[in-house]
Amino acid sequence: MSMDKIKKPTAELFRQIVNEKGGNLTKVAEKLRVSRVTIWNWTKSDKEFMDIVRDERSRLFDDCLATAKVVA
DSSP states (O other): OOGGGSOOOOHHHHHHHHHHTTTOHHHHHHHHTSOHHHHHHHHHHOHHHHHHHHHHHHHHHHHHHHHHHHHO
8 A cells, every 4th residue: 555545643543542552553553454664654753653652651661560569
């Protein structure tokens, strides 16, 4: 599929899907029906998209750390 036929979602929609999929870019790509490479290209070319992914992954890390402290 050529790049001009792939519609990049709004940052709001992208954030919603990234949160829903727990930061898993493969699952985000499946939901948006694009390749993972396309998602990666969007994050490389758009700081807001990169920040969305980083924010979600940071949140997940914090959640895991909190859980580990409870278990320990």
